[in-house]
Amino acid sequence: xxxxxxxxxxxxxxxxxxxxxxxxxxxxxxxxxxxxxxxxxxxxxxxxxxxxxxxxxxxxxxxxxxxxxxxxxxxxxxxxxxxxxxxxxxxxxxxxxxxxxxxxxxxxxxxxxxxxxxxxxxxxxxxxxxxxxxxxxxxxxxxxxxxxxxxxxxxxxxxxxxxxxxxxxxxxxxxxxxxxxxxxxxxxxxxxxxxxxxxxxxxxxxxxxxxxxxxxxxxxxxxxxxxxxxxxxxxxxxxxxxxxxxxxxxxxxxxxxxxxxxxxxxxxxxxxxxxxxxxxxxxxxxxxxxxxxxxxxxxxxxxxxxxxxxxxxxxxxxxxxxxxxxxxxxxxxxxxxxxxxxxxxxxxxxxxxxxxxxxxxxxxxxxxxxxxxxxxxxxxxxxxxxxxxxxxxxxxxxxxxxxxxxxxxxxxxxxxxxxxxxxxxxxxxxxxxxxxxxxxxxxxxxxxxxxxxxxxxxxxxxxxxxxx
Numbered sequence: 001x002x003x004x005x006x007x008x009x010x011x012x013x014x015x016x017x018x019x020x021x022x023x024x025x026x027x028x029x030x031x032x033x034x035x036x037x038x039x040x041x042x043x044x045x046x047x048x049x050x051x052x053x054x055x056x057x058x059x060x061x062x063x064x065x066x067x068x069x070x071x072x073x074x075x076x077x078x079x080x081x082x083x084x085x086x087x088x089x090x091x092x093x094x095x096x097x098x099x100x101x102x103x104x105x106x107x108x109x110x111x112x113x114x115x116x117x118x119x120x121x122x123x124x125x126x127x128x129x130x131x132x133x134x135x136x137x138x139x140x141x142x143x144x145x146x147x148x149x150x151x152x153x154x155x156x157x158x159x160x161x162x163x164x165x166x167x168x169x170x171x172x173x174x175x176x177x178x179x180x181x182x183x184x185x186x187x188x189x190x191x192x193x194x195x196x197x198x199x200x201x202x203x204x205x206x207x208x209x210x211x212x213x214x215x216x217x218x219x220x221x222x223x224x225x226x227x228x229x230x231x232x233x234x235x236x237x238x239x240x241x242x243x244x245x246x247x248x249x250x251x252x253x254x255x256x257x258x259x260x261x262x263x264x265x266x267x268x269x270x271x272x273x274x275x276x277x278x279x280x281x282x283x284x285x286x287x288x289x290x291x292x293x294x295x296x297x298x299x300x301x302x303x304x305x306x307x308x309x310x311x312x313x314x315x316x317x318x319x320x321x322x323x324x325x326x327x328x329x330x331x332x333x334x335x336x337x338x339x340x341x342x343x344x345x346x347x348x349x350x351x352x353x354x355x356x357x358x359x360x361x362x363x364x365x366x367x368x369x370x371x372x373x374x375x376x377x378x379x380x381x382x383x384x385x386x387x388x389x390x391x392x393x394x395x396x397x398x399x400x401x402x403x404x405x406x407x408x409x410x411x412x413x414x415x416x417x418x419x420x421x422x423x424x425x426x427x428x429x430x431x432x433x434x435x436x437x438x439x440x441x442x443x444x445x446x447x448x449x450x451x452x453x454x455x456x457x458x459x460x461x462x463x464x465x466x467x468x
Contacts (some may be wrong), residue, residue, distance in 0.1 A: 014043075022046050030251040246308055253311035260318040267325045270463040271332070274456045276447060282324055284401040324460055333397070333405040333454075334461025335377035335423055337443055338430070341366040347453040353437045362451035363406065363444035370439040371411050371429040376421045377461065378405070385417045391442065392434025395427050402449075408442035409434050 022045035027038040271278050345353075345365035352359050376397060383404075384396035390407035395415065398404055411431025415421060432439045445454045 002306065018042055018046055020312050023047070027248075028252060028255055029248065030255060035255075062255050067340055095278065127412065134206070139271055194318070231264055250308055253308070253315045257311070257315045257318055260315070260322045262275045264318065264322050264325060267322075267329060267464055270460045271325075271329065271334075273299075273460045274332075274334075275452055278325070279327075285328055287323070287426035288400050327462075329464045331376040331379040331399050331401075332403060332457065332461075333376075333380075333399060333445055334457045334464060335375070336458055336461070337374050337377050337427075337441060338366050338368050338372060339375075341441075343367070343455075345368045347451075347455060354435070363442050364454040366430075366441045366443060368430050368439070368441065371431065374407060374410060374427045374430055374441055376423060376425045376427055377457070380405070380420070382415050382417055382421060385413050385419075387433075392436065393431065393435075397421065397427075402447050404446045405454075406444035406446070408444075409436045409440060411439075 001050045022042045024042055025045070027040065029036040029038060035040070106443040140389075152430070273280075274401050275292055302368040343364065344367040345361055345460060347364050349358055350361045378397075378399050380397040380403075382395060383398045386394070386396065387409075388394045393408075393410040393413050395407045395410065395413060396404055397407075407427060410428045410433060412429040414426055414428045421427070430439055430441050443454050445452045445457055
């Protein structure tokens with residue numbers, strides 16, 4: 001089937017890109033003797049890939065949220081501990097403030113009593129000063145005697161003492177008043193601080209650390225249990241899928257083994273028509289290719305025994321055999337050297353076109369238009385590319401394993417000696433050089449120096465190449 005599907009022409013660039021990443025696939029299912037084919041279109045594969053990606057992203061985001069939730073809980077625990085410590089400090093400060101208020105209140109009471117006492121003393125001294133002043137005026141109005149002058153002196157000294165005592169009382173009263181005002185200001189500030197502490201106390205919400213830790217443990221336990229149940233369900237689902245996949249793989253291995261065995265039989269039977277032993281060619285091919293490496297026992301590589309293991313080993317052996325046969329067919333000269341041709345002379349006994357006598361013809365003559373392209377029917381190395389007597393311009397290709405192909409009477413040679421060519425490589429142009437009666441190609445196949453019938457190789461190639 002051509003890889004250029006007409007249906008692809010109607011696809012857009014986006015659809016072609018999607019089809020490139022998700023080519024259409026088919027899954028073969030075998031149930032007893034029936035075969036079923038499950039078609040996986042590009043859209044289905046793209047949708048399945050999107051769903052798997054979405055589920056994976058959802059799981060990743062969920063895991064991130066769980067981790068973030070745990071981090072937030074840890075941060076809240078730290079904040080709660082800090083709040084509790086701050087609250088305890090506020091309670092301690094409140095108790096200190098209460099003690100200070102009691103002390104200040106007691107001092108205020110004492111100062112008030114002292115102020116009252118000082119006022120009373122000041123009033124008494126003032127009254128005494130007034131009385132003594134009146135007596136002094138009355139004494140000055142009459143003639144003073146010695147006794148009066150002495151009494152006046154004593155009265156003068158007492159008056160000065162009273163003035164000094166009153167000044168001292170005034171200073172003491174001012175000091176006590178200032179101290180009382182300071183105590184009152186301090187008391188007012190303490191009351192404000194107590195209001196602030198009370199507000200903080202009322203606005204603080206306490207969570208018991210034991211309760212918080214218990215809640216956190218419950219949450220973690222629930223999360224772990226949910227994760228465990230999810231994992232167990234996932235494991236069970238994967239186990240079921242694994243069993244289904246093993247069963248499907250077993251069916252596929254059997255089917256692939258059957259297909260490989262059919263292809264092996266077809267290629268071997270086709271190549272045997274050339275008259276060669278296929279096993280001998282494969283042995284010779286292995287020796288020429290070379291292989292090696294350390295020996296590793298199979299048990300150390302695959303330790304699981306069972307039908308799947310045995311089917312896998314059997315399939316590997318058959319696939320290896322099929323690959324060897326395909327590689328062998330790739331190098332053998334089994335393709336047609338010309339695109340358009342007719343056979344002018346067969347392999348074996350024939351009448352010579354020049355002298356009319358019967359002789360042996362070791363090749364196959366292909367007639368065709370003059371200077372038609374000649375192609376290599378298999379892979380190999382060019383070991384001769386020059387003029388050779390009756391062959392005219394001739395090419396020899398060594399395909400390995402003792403197989404050699406010849407191409408004679410060519411008009412032109414386009415390859416050089418020592419060059420490696422693949423199947424379909426142009427070797428030159430059909431001609432009429434050498435001992436020839438007209439334009440044609442002389443084609444020979446030799447195995448270990450013995451000529452074989454090229455027509456058998458071409459017929460085998462028509463079967464093998466058509467299967468490939």
